[in-house]
Every structure is written in C-alpha cells, then in structure tokens.
Amino acid sequence: MSRKYKHILFLTGAGISAESGLSTFRSENGLWNNHRVEDVATIDAYLRNPDYVHQFYNDMRPELLKAVPNPAHLAITELQNNHPAQIDVVTQNVDTLHEKAGNKNIYHIHGQINQIVCMNCGYVFETWSDINSEDKCEKCGITGMLKPNIVFFGENLLYMNKVDALLKSCDLFVSVGTSGVVYPAAGFVQIAKMFGADTIELNMEKTSNNLLFDRHIYGPAGTTLPALVKELLENK
Numbered sequence: 406m407s408r409k410y411k412h413i414l415f416l417t418g419a420g421i422s423a424e425s426g427l428s429t430f431r432s433e434n435g436l437w438n439n440h441r442v443e444d445v446a447t448i449d450a451y452l453r454n455p456d457y458v459h460q461f462y463n464d465m466r467p468e469l470l471k472a473v474p475n476p477a478h479l480a481i482t483e484l485q486n487n488h489p490a491q492i493d494v495v496t497q498n499v500d501t502l503h504e505k506a507g508n509k510n511i512y513h514i515h516g517q518i519n520q521i522v523c524m525n526c527g528y529v530f531e532t533w534s535d536i537n538s539e540d541k542c543e544k545c546g547i548t549g550m551l552k553p554n555i556v557f558f559g560e561n562l563l564y565m566n567k568v569d570a571l572l573k574s575c576d577l578f579v580s581v582g583t584s585g586v587v588y589p590a591a592g593f594v595q596i597a598k599m600f601g602a603d604t605i606e607l608n609m610e611k612t613s614n615n616l617l618f619d620r621h622i623y624g625p626a627g628t629t630l631p632a633l634v635k636e637l638l639e640n641k
C-alpha cells in the first residue's frame with residue numbers, strides 16, 4: 406500500500422458529513438428511520454403527492470445551507486492541493502460540504518439539495534429557497550414540473566459514464582462513510598478493484614462490503630481521513 410498513486414478516487418457517503426452535524430440515513434434517528442423512503446424519495450411518491458415531497462426537501466435545505474465542512478472534507482482539499490495525482494470525489498451526499506471545503510472534481514451522483522430540475526424541459530437551476538407544486542419553470546413556462554435535483558429510488562444516477570471511467574482508471578479507491586448498501590454505488594469498489602486499484606474503507610464500523618477492501622480504517626472520518634491524507638502526502 407505504498408505505491409505512488411497517480412489517480413485517487415474518493416467515494417463519500419453520509420458518514421463524512423456526520424461530524425458536521427448532519428444525519429446519516431440508516432443510523433438510529435437517521436433520516437430513513439424517521440421517514441419512509443417510499444414517501445419521500447421515490448418518483449411515485451413525488452407524482453402522487455409532490456407537495457409532501459417538496460416539504461421534506463424544503464425542510465432540509467436551511468440546515469444544509471448552514472452546515473460547515475469538517476476536517477474530513479478539508480483533508481481532501483489539502484490532498485488535492487499538495488499531491489500530484491489526479492484526485493476526484495464521487496459523492497452520494499446531496500449536501501454541498503465538499504464544495505464549501507474547496508474540493509475540486511466533485512460528482513454528485515445522487516444530485517444536490519440546492520438544485521432543481523424541470524421534468525418537462527430538463528432545465529437545472531440552483532436555489533436554496535423553497536419549491537412547491539405551484540412554481541413555474543422559468544425556461545419552458547410549465548407549472549408543477551419542478552423537482553429537487555435529487556436522484557430518487559427508481560431513477561438513474563447522474564454522471565455514470567464519467568464515474569465508470571474514473572473507477573476503471575483510478576489506482577487508489579477510498580470509500581469514506583458509506584454503509585455500502587445502496588447500489589450501484591455499493592458496487593463501485595468491485596469495479597475499481599477488478600481494474601487494479603488498491604481499495605481502502607474508512608468507516609465507523611464494519612460494513613457489508615467489508616471483504617472487498619484491502620484495508621480498513623475504523624473511526625470518525627474527521628480523524629481518520631486527515632491521518633490517511635498525511636500518509637499519502639508522505640508517499641507521494
């Protein structure tokens with residue numbers, strides 16, 4: 406594990422934002438413990454009751470706007486600024502903490518909370534304001550077709566062609582704070598490994614994806630990721 410890496414790919418999940426005070430999905434008191442996924446994160450739910458779904462994401466926006474990055478996000482910036490490798494960040498998170506920390510090359514495969522997409526014309530725009538079913542698309546003029554630009558269960562992930570290429574070309578794949586149960590992201594490690602990458606998992610605990618990683622670092626990402634970055638910078 407002391408190769409001189411040329412292409413480092415991070416995959417992040419809710420755990421990287423936990424120390425910024427944001428809830429994960431599957432923990433006790435996590436978002437999916439307090440809500441039924443079928444009610445707020447499926448396209449059927451949205452079509453059935455758009456305002457209920459809008460309310461869920463409207464309520465989330467101010468909290469995510471306020472949140473600040475923690476040492477885990479900042480460690481990625483430090484690595485990107487000081488390591489010669491190409492370094493990309495594929496995130497399942499809809500928060501914008503990677504951006505706030507100054508990370509570059511970020512791919513939000515599950516979308517992001519501050520973007521809205523018009524389901525009629527595909528127009529995407531940024532806002533931190535509330536959206537409801539009476540709102541009109543400023544591009545095509547149609548009312549009631551705006552949807553948070555968040556990938557619901559049953560929808561395709563964003564940037565998949567790009568991510569597929571990154572997985573095949575990286576020589577180090579680092580997963581941070583994801584439970585590894587939501588596909589296709591949970592399968593990324595397998596692709597990276599098959600194409601020759603070293604694989605490291607940073608998590609609080611053992612995950613179901615455990616066996617696919619060459620190395621595990623258990624503990625809070627705000628501590629473990631800066632330590633890994635230090636190690637990578639010593640071996641660059």
Ligand code: OAD
Nearest residue numbers: 418419420423429430431497515582583584608609625626
């Ligand atoms: P989960 O809530 O499923 O998993 C979070 C993981 O982070 C768990 O394995 C925790 O053990 C770990 N964790 C918690 N605190 C941590 C810390 N301080 N440091 C390191 N690890 C920590 O969240 P995700 O795997 O991100 O999709 O969930 C994947 C997707 O499921 C989400 O993107 C979301 C959800 O449905 C959409 O909203 C589209």
Ligand code: ZN
Nearest residue numbers: 523526542545
């Ligand atoms: Zn439109």
